[in-house]
Amino acid sequence: MTEKNQNAESDQPSVGTIENEKYLNQPSGGTIENEKYLNQPSGGMIENEKYLDRALLEYCNSDAYPFHMPGHKRQTMGNWNCEAIDITEITGFDNLHHAEGILLEAQQRAAQTFGADESFFLVNGSTAGLLAAVCGTVKKGGRLLMARNCHKAVYHAVYLMELQTEYLYPEQTEFGIQGSIAPEQVQRMLEQYPDTQAILLTSPTYDGVVSDIAAIAEIVHAHQIPLIVDEAHGAHFGFSERFPKKAISYGADLCIESVHKTLPAYTQTALLHYRKNPWVDLERVKRYLGIYQSSSPSYVLMAGIDRCTRILREQGTTLFAAFEQQLHDFYQSCENLQYISVFPENGNDDGIWDRDSSKILICAEAVGLHGQDLADLLTQKYHLELEMASGHYATALTSIMDTKEGFDRLFAALEEIDQSFHDGSDDLEKENGQQIFTTDAIYRPAKKVMKISEAMDAPKEKVKLLESAGSVSGEFVYLYPPGIPILAPGELVTPEILDALATCQKRNMEVQGMKDFSGIWLEICQDNVS
């Protein structure tokens, strides 16, 4: 039975099922029935041309299961007809950039549901929220104290505002992922850089690592500056006891959440939350939202956020309870695996203040299978698409929309792979005896030589990446995902960083950011070679 059929037949809400969205079920008027004429080759069509829409429809009819975002997990929620509700700012439907009617109400509803004093719809993802939050709180050329493992959007804001940056480095952990940001480090850095205008950190990280926001907020506020938390991966926080609370409830002043990543909402949809405080000039943040958001925000996307809010209010408790049970059962089953290790459900390593267990980190490095190879195997043999692979593990993202079938398929695949290691029947290429390529080995401490904005706009020359030691990078170099720079413009290229990049490339990890898509050439700043 397909997932869709299962949902249609079920009377009870269960994981992966949204109950009774009947008022959304009746799109009408203007429906193009039976799009068959769009499928026929016609004048000017090149044979075998692959159109994106058709490729997607073909894909969605396959048995591929999404352990990746968006959090709706490609499930139809009420047969929404996008064209029928895709309008512009007509009478009665307000204007996002001047919200005083239905959009204001929807945002107020979101604020109430997500626990903020004010919330703003983002139709350009958390990216837009991060750009607006940084630009709205730090003056041009000012100083931002930020976690080094921030997403590239934060670095882009730094570039646009020509900011000076100081970095907070995550703790090291036994499992080899980046840990939390220690409050003591925040305290130290603020004493060292008293002219800091705002602090920004990512919590949770892509790996689900959460920092002690309450303690950090207290320190930051004692310096009379705002705390911004990139909670892009934690929009589901606070809706159940099992997951950490929201940063805004711990005292963060601005908090950005991608509803699309972990909740049932469309890609690109996110929220910027504001908690009343004396340090953020909200009008200034709003001004930047007006700059970074489209002047034609999609009503489909905005309605998707509001529908997500409704689902949380009306069915959140039930959906989260079923999801918690499903996750718990999955983690318990994984305890029996011998060669594959799954980061434990409740295990908090040293260096990790708290963790979001909806992000399942799977590691087979003990038998020499790297993260990317594991992810590829799960895709190719089992048709399970994971969100991300790092050096020694791969990440499956789960949400309230995941089905029992999905969890069962993932466990069955892991069990079979585990058994194949046991029997020696696997025919996988592995690198036994290799040192584990942990996240710490990928992300080395940076040595800043120039400001990001100076380096981005400096005259450049092109050199071979792996021969660029001693030069100053003129580009970002990151793995995507997660989009955290391994090298930022203005940083010194060291042999250790090049070693890490060479290993990433050898393992077919997605090294991106450079103009040269092949990853051979790096642009460096002229006249800055040490």
Ligand SMILES: Cc1ncc(COP(=O)(O)O)c(C=O)c1O
């Ligand atoms: C930590 C973090 N922050 C922000 C973003 C940007 O979010 P969005 O894709 O919603 O713009 C991402 C994207 O993956 C991310 O990982």
